[in-house]
Amino acid sequence: MNSGLDVVILAAGKGTRMRSQYPKVLHHLGGTCLLEHVLRTVAGVHPQRTIVVLGHKQHQVQEAFSGRELVYVTQDPPAGTGHAVRCAKAAVHAPQFVVLPGDVPLLPPQAVEELVEQHKKSRNLVTVLTTEVADPTGYGRVLRGAGGQLTAVVEEADAGEEVRSVREINAGVYCLSNAPQLWSALDELSPANAQGELYLTELVRVAAELGAASALLWPRSEELIGINDRRDLAQAERILNQRTIEKLMLSGVTVVDPEHTYVSPQTLVGQDTVVFPGTHIHGECWLGRGCRIGPGTQMIDSQLEDGVTVEWSVLQGAQVGAEAHIGPYAHLRPGARIGKRARVGNFVELKAASLGDGAKAGHLAYIGDATIGAGANIGAGAITCNYDGTSKHPTHIGAGAFIGSNVALVAPVTIGDHAVVGAGSVITQDVPPGALAVARATQVVKPSWKDRREVT
Ligand code: UD1
Ligand code: CA
Numbered sequence: 200m201n202s203g204l205d206v207v208i209l210a211a212g213k214g215t216r217m218r219s220q221y222p223k224v225l226h227h228l229g230g231t232c233l234l235e236h237v238l239r240t241v242a243g244v245h246p247q248r249t250i251v252v253l254g255h256k257q258h259q260v261q262e263a264f265s266g267r268e269l270v271y272v273t274q275d276p277p278a279g280t281g282h283a284v285r286c287a288k289a290a291v292h293a294p295q296f297v298v299l300p301g302d303v304p305l306l307p308p309q310a311v312e313e314l315v316e317q318h319k320k321s322r323n324l325v326t327v328l329t330t331e332v333a334d335p336t337g338y339g340r341v342l343r344g345a346g347g348q349l350t351a352v353v354e355e356a357d358a359g360e361e362v363r364s365v366r367e368i369n370a371g372v373y374c375l376s377n378a379p380q381l382w383s384a385l386d387e388l389s390p391a392n393a394q395g396e397l398y399l400t401e402l403v404r405v406a407a408e409l410g411a412a413s414a415l416l417w418p419r420s421e422e423l424i425g426i427n428d429r430r431d432l433a434q435a436e437r438i439l440n441q442r443t444i445e446k447l448m449l450s451g452v453t454v455v456d457p458e459h460t461y462v463s464p465q466t467l468v469g470q471d472t473v474v475f476p477g478t479h480i481h482g483e484c485w486l487g488r489g490c491r492i493g494p495g496t497q498m499i500d501s502q503l504e505d506g507v508t509v510e511w512s513v514l515q516g517a518q519v520g521a522e523a524h525i526g527p528y529a530h531l532r533p534g535a536r537i538g539k540r541a542r543v544g545n546f547v548e549l550k551a552a553s554l555g556d557g558a559k560a561g562h563l564a565y566i567g568d569a570t571i572g573a574g575a576n577i578g579a580g581a582i583t584c585n586y587d588g589t590s591k592h593p594t595h596i597g598a599g600a601f602i603g604s605n606v607a608l609v610a611p612v613t614i615g616d617h618a619v620v621g622a623g624s625v626i627t628q629d630v631p632p633g634a635l636a637v638a639r640a641t642q643v644v645k646p647s648w649k650d651r652r653e654v655t
Contacts, residue, residue: 204315205293205377206246208237209283210301211254211274216428222256224301225263226432229439230463230481233426234260236304238267243308244315246297250290252283279396280371281388288385291377295319298399300371302426305435310422311372314415318374324381325406326413327352328372330420337427338368339400341414349414350407352400356393367416369400370423380409439464447474460493469505487521501531504539517549520556538573552583555598567591572598572616580605597632 214223224234234251241249253260254274261271274286284298295318297311310328318326327349329341339352340362352369353362375381384405388397406412417423421438424431443464444457451470454460459476467485468474475493480486484498487505492498494511501514504521512526516533519525522540529543534551537543541554544561552566555573560566562579568591569583581602583594594608597616602608604622614620615632624638645651 201245201247201315203293203295203319204244204246205248205250205291205296206241206244207250207252207284207287207291207296207298208234208241208301209252209280209298209371210234210260211252211257211277211283211286212280212302213255213277214302217426217432218428222260223426224260226426228304228426228432228435229443232263233304234264234301237299237301237306238264238269240306240308240311241299244297244311247293248290250287251301252287254283279388279390279394280399281385281397281401284375284399285382285385285388285397288382294377296375296377298373298375300425303371303423304426305422305424305438306370306372307422310415310417314372314374317413317415318376321413322376323406323413324376324378324384324409324411325403326374326415327403328370328417328423329367329414330370330417330423331366332368332420333366335363335366335368338425339371340365341367341369343367348407349403349412351404354392354394354398354400369403370417371425372423373399373402375402381406455493475510496526566594568610569594569596571596572600574598575600575602577602578604578606578622582607584609 210224217223225232228236248270250270250272252272252274254277257273270290272287272290274283297315314326314328337355339354340358342351342353344350355363384402388401390397392398403412424435426432426435440461443462444454444460447468448454452468453473456476460474461479463481465483466480469486469488471488472486472490477495478493479497482500484501486492486503489506490503491508496509496511497513499515501517503519506522507519508524510526512529514531517531517535519537520539520541523537524542528546530548532550535549536553538554538556538558540557542559542561547560547564550567552569554560554571555575557573558571558575560577564577564581566583567585575596575598584607585591585594592610594610595613597614597618599617600614601619603620606620607625609625609627612626613629615630617633618630619635620626620630621637624636626636626638630636
């Protein structure tokens with residue numbers, strides 16, 4: 200633990216520019232909410248206490264993070280970032296503290312560490328993280344004196360044309376000293392600015408005038424993107440996705456078209472796996488070596504062993520054994536377990552069902568709450584009738600069984616090993632191992648029917 204350090208996360212703002220009924224920090228990026236991203240960054244610097252300033256819709260945020268070791272401070276109504284830090288005064292115990300906005304999700308822990316290090320060395324009141332961007336729109340601009348020394352941060356709303364052309368921006372991340380001088384400067388902030396708020400950025404000007412401020416210029420500006428509206432959110436998605444995919448490619452995964460492939464940062468992929476365009480991998484997924492996934496596939500919280508092929512399919516909470524083939528157009532729902540070298544084909548849906556090694560369900564089937572033995576064959580149009588309108592019931596199909604086309608298996612029901620069920624049967628009773636069951640109306644054939652109709 201970094202015993203000399205507390206962290207204050209600012210998340211009380213209204214997030215007006217998101218135009219949302221949800222707090223901004225609960226919006227998702229790469230499948231994880233913004234505040235969770237920031238907390239992961241914070242975890243990387245091991246602070247003594249993590250203080251979160253909340254205001255607008257604070258209960259929603261607290262509910263989403265219940266059970267976490269966080270100190271909450273209320274700022275209601277939000278009157279600016281300077282006011283937010285002021286609200287956290289009593290909660291800060293350590294001699295130094297880092298302030299970060301809840302809307303800068305890609306900030307790496309390393310940037311915070313270097314900021315703290317520079318702050319401790321300089322013994323200043325304020326050290327601010329800055330970066331240079333091609334388009335500084337929306338950010339506070341960093342002003343420096345003739346010798347390059349930091350003099351102030353000016354918000355865009357208060358900036359003239361000349362200041363607006365400055366490309367060095369304030370990332371909104373600071374290391375501050377828990378000193379009386381700092382708190383009295385915060386107490387003296389004035390809302391005499393274009394937004395009528397108490398700006399934390401004014402602290403930079405005050406500290407710079409005392410010769411007690413410096414800046415750390417971070418080279419990778421894309422890591423400091425602030426999320427103010429949904430365009431920023433989409434841009435952050437692009438940055439995060441690109442970073443994830445580059446890492447995969449460098450580790451030996453072929454991504455045919457990185458711009459049309461979406462992979463969550465937690466995903467693990469084995470060597471020589473090929474990911475085709477239009478593939479979305481979300482949540483906690485791992486894919487083995489030599490898999491082929493996509494095109495047009497969505498995979499959520501699922502695992503593939505080595506050599507699996509998945510095309511044009513949706514998998515959620517599924518596990519697939521080595522060298523199995525899924526799709527096109529299969530839907531594996533939570534609890535689907537597919538055995539090695541098994542095959543799930545066109546328009547087949549599985550839910551809470553296991554398909555044994557080498558078993559096949561090639562076409563148009565629904566298999567729910569079922570176990571299917573190794574090498575079994577499920578014909579086109581077979582349905583497990585697992586729901587009677589009130590409860591779900593199980594179906595067991597033995598190894599090597601053959602279920603003909605268009606069979607309805609009315610659960611609960613068991614089909615023994617190597618049993619055969621004739622096409623079109625409605626099966627309501629168990630079928631013993633090795634037996635043949637046919638349960639359909641006997642075909643009636645009337646010869647010369649046409650001739651008889653012509654006579655009458
Ligand atoms: C802020 C900075 C700007 C910087 C940018 C970096 C100020 C005045 N401006 O602008 O210089 O370039 O971040 O991304 O600080 N918040 C509160 N209480 C409030 C107001 C805001 O907790 O009263 C929180 C918000 O929830 C948000 C963070 O502070 O998480 C930043 O607020 P935001 O309104 O997004 O500031 P920016 O306009 O982005
Ligand atoms: Ca912001």
